[in-house]
Amino acid sequence: MIKRKSIFSKLFLSYSFIIVTSLLLFIGVFFYLFHLTLYDEYEETYQHQYKQIEKQLQSHENLEWRNPETAERLSYSLNQPSYHIYIINEESRQIFGPDPNQTSEMIDLPDRIMKQVLAGEKVSEGGFNNGELRYIVASTLDSTINGVNVPIMVIIFHDLSHEYQQVIYMILFTFVIAIVFAGVILWFISKKITAPLREMNDIARLYAKGDFSKSVQAPSDDEIGKLAKSFTYMAKELNQLENRRKQFISNVSHELRSPLTSIKGFIIALMDGTIPVEKRIHYYSLMKDETERMIKLVNDTLDMNQLEEGHSKLLRADYNLTEQVKQIIHKFEPHFTKKNLEVRLTSDSEYIVYADKARIEQVIVNLLQNAVQFSKENDRIDVTLTKDRQNVKVKIQDYGEGINEEHLDMIWSRFFKVDEARTNKSGAGLGLAIVKSILDLHETDIQVQSKLGEGTVFSFTLPLVENS
Structure with a gap:
């Protein structure tokens, strides 16, 4: 049973609706065109018979045929399997007809049609008469017959219901076959399209329980x-x-x-x-x-x-970055002394930057702590400030054990312990993640270069204040 709220049911029902609607539209257009084509054929038949009968009536007049002889000759043209032709006078009384033995009979034509024909118009009209669908074409003839100055030729196409029924049966038969075929194809296509979605739904429930062992197969590139x-x-x-x-x-x-x-x-x-x-x-x-x-x-x-979470906002201002770095290095003297580390600051100018002073101090402190933690005793740490176009480049370099290249992209991740990639020292793995987040807020990147046994270099840039 199809669930109405499922994507499968929505796809299947939507496609089915489109196909059924399209087929119905096709049937309507086809039926309308068939109707027009059928009536055009009737008009052509009328024109052809009109010319033939005119010739025969001319022969009747020129050769002075008797009426029985003319009726006999005309009966072959007037009596056809799908239509009958009548030649009548102004009173709708038959002069010649399909049966040569029946003359002077009244032809059942509406007065409205007779008035239009007598007015010189050609009338073509279809409709039901006594429960029978028929098509009538009538117009006056140019010849005179037996003193009738305005003879009228009427052709009646009968048994149109049979024609339409045959077309309707053919259309319905084709429609049913097309619907069944399309339904089967749509069923399998909808199943195939929604199969990955159902699989994702089932696997998502496992993910919600903490089971990440399964993955969704992606056989297509759509x-x-x-x-x-x-x-x-x-x-x-x-x-x-x-x-x-x-x-x-x-x-x-x-x-x-x-x-x-x-x-x-x-x-x-x-x-x-x-x-x-x-x-x-x-x-x-x-x-x-x-x-x-x-x-x-x-x-x-x-x-x-x-x-x-984006709750932290920057408080940017102009300040002396060179002086800030000097103060931070001075605060770190006790940490440097414990390992007997030599810290060298290289700056060729007093750089005034536009940034959040407290946050940048947090960045430099974390990077210096990182350098101290992973430096060997009696080693050196270099802090360099250089101008890079409209920015100042800050570079902090240690000569410790370095970071494995495969871990360089992971050190910025929250909870990742840098020391696992470098040493066995403890740490919660938040320092570098904080550094990356702060510099992202400043819309600047941080680069890292490292080799095992040679040390690590962290560098980033900050915008300089004009004229500094």
Whole structure:
């Protein structure tokens, strides 16, 4: 049974409606043209018989045939299987007819037709008479017969109902065959078109339950085939997103559990007096560091959500980028000192840019943290500012372990852990995703170049203020 709301039923019923309507229109036009053609043939038959009868009447007059002889000769022309011809006078009384033995009979013609014919018109008219469909053509003859100055020739085509019935039966027979054939073809075509859609519907239910093991087959390159490919691609992306979400939850749980466990241990030790008084400041400092670590993780998560959902707006202004970078490097001195890293800033000018100062600071801080985290001890980090047409190019380069080339396109993804591609260090995998989102809001790209064992270079541009 066809479900009315299904795409299959809509396709099948729509196509069926179009085909049936088209066939009915075809039948109507065909029937109308048949009607006109049939009447044209009747007119041609009348003209042909008119000429023949005129010649015979001329012979009747010139050769002075007797009426019985003329009636006998005319009867072969006047009596035909599909029509009869009558020659009548002004009173509709028969002079000659199909039966030579019947004369002076009244011909049943409407007075309206007689008046038009006597007025010199040729009348052609079809219609029902006594339940019989017939077609009448009548006009005056040029000859005179037996003192009748205006003889009238009338041809009556009878049994038209049989002609139309035959055509109707042929049309209906063809119509039924065409409908059955078209219905079968439409059924299979609609099934074939909607099969991928039904498959996508079933697989979508599996996706909703978290099962991404199946994919939609796309045997064609049409719109449905492209939709199937997009559907499969979406499933792949959702599967990756789900895996990253689980990984993110696992990472965040680990990142929060470790400092919380440490803080809890320190608090218990402080409460029971295990930690000497002279060392409490040291452990307070450790607790402070662990707390800041948790706060940063939470802030990064919230920040990433705001950026992706479009709730974050830029507050652009003109400011000194060179001075900003110097201040950030100064703030990072403790981190550089821990690894004995050398940080070199190269800038040939004081660059004034038009950007969101707080957001750009967040970008530079994340990139420097990334460089510090993956640099080796006693290594170097280069920060370079150079003019690039109407922009300033910011480049941050470390000489650490580098990133595998196959991971370069994935490092910007949310939940992707950069350290899995570079080292085994911990991290929630949000820093570079935040950087990418902020620079996207600034309508500028960030490039990365990296080689394993040689280090990584991150670079981006910002628009310069005119005359800076």
